[in-house]
Amino acid sequence: MVNERITDSTTKNATNDNEVISIQNFNFFYGPTQALFNIDLSVNQHTVMALIGPSGCGKSTLLRSINRMNDLIDGAYVQGKVMVNGIDIYDKSCDVIELRRNIGMVFQKSNPFPKSIFENVCYGLRIAGITDKEFIEQSVEQSLRDAGLWDEVKDRLRENAMGLSGGQQQRLCIARALCVKPQILLMDEPCSALDPIATTKIEELIFNLKKSYTIIIVTHNMQQAARVSDFTSFFWLGKLIEVGKTEKIFTNPSIKITEDYISGRFG
């Protein structure tokens, strides 16, 4: 039952043309412990994919596998492929710095640096060695606009970012991710520390961002997954149980465990 994997035929057909990420027979190990088992998942350009499932099922591990953030963990290794734009990111030839520029990441806890709002946003450009002042200023403004934060901070760009509210800090982190012009955004429970209003702002932002970005979001909030995503994948014990169009998963999932999980009858 657990090994059965249902892929909505509509998902499959759509992958051919616009596929940006293709995870193929992917396994992940923390040393002796296997955290992900034979994952096959593809994500299309300018769509939002939600990853849902109980804590510890491997959602964050999978997310971090897509921009090789797991490389830093001692003893961790992978099997299988993660293709981004048709290139195997675990191949030796992959430029990891460029990969991480192309794939931005936003975490559960907003993590602004104790610097000015401006310096937080342009951080990625600075470490990439960019010095063109005008370019940096334009990029910062554009990123803050895209993150829906510009109007709130435009008069205080030199103030310390730690003075922003939680919701503003999270949007600042999104602006920081956007500033290096990535193609893909990975979001790991980006709203779990936010109040409902700040959450709504981030959700609206995600909706707008998907016009230009491909987004994968981990969320524990079923309503949020239903509201923001085009596709939803359900993970359980390191396995991808079911993936399909979000409206299908939330109205008529094919697998019993998925149904039990989303309708709150798990375990």
Next chain:
Amino acid sequence: MNQIHLDEELQGLRTGLAIMAGEVERMVELTRDCYLKRNAALGTTVLDLDRSIDIHEIELEKKCLDILALRAPFATDLRIVASTLKIISELERIGDHSVNISKRFINIVNQPSTLDDKWINEIGSEALKLVKRSFDSFLSKNVDLARSVITDDDIVDKLYAKTYDEVLKIMQKDPGAVERGSHIILIIKNWERIADQATNIAEEVIFMVEGHNAKHTYLDQRD
């Protein structure tokens, strides 16, 4: 994790719907019997029951909306609430059609009968069968039974067409039959609508159980 409250509320919805359906079934049966048994009093009872149906509809609709707003159900739970919302409005309309028929029966039931008895009773009995079967399919979540309602709707459609033609012929021959004939045409039209509503309920049952729309299946092929 558990959903004790949601489960209780869904059970309450189901019970409420069963009670409402039971009353509607009684209205339909009394309507048919009003003419079959030549008893105008049965028709009057139908008119009295109608108010109770409206109250059930309002109460159940509120319960559904409360569950949607407060419990935000998904998957099967969501489908149960969505189908209940639609089924209660179908039930309410079946009640309305029974009232329409009963009012006309009250007018004509004591007049000297003509050829039309057999047809009127037949279309009424067939429609009543579909109503009962659609309710049973809901209570037993039996999709095969629901599908048989959709198929057998045809029987009522054909009876309607046949009776309509016959009544028209009689009215053309005998101008004195026009008043009674026009009552009868409206009566059979209402029976035909009741059978359609039973079909709609059967389609909701299929959606609730299987998760796909049983209506207009040709539309599904677009996806």
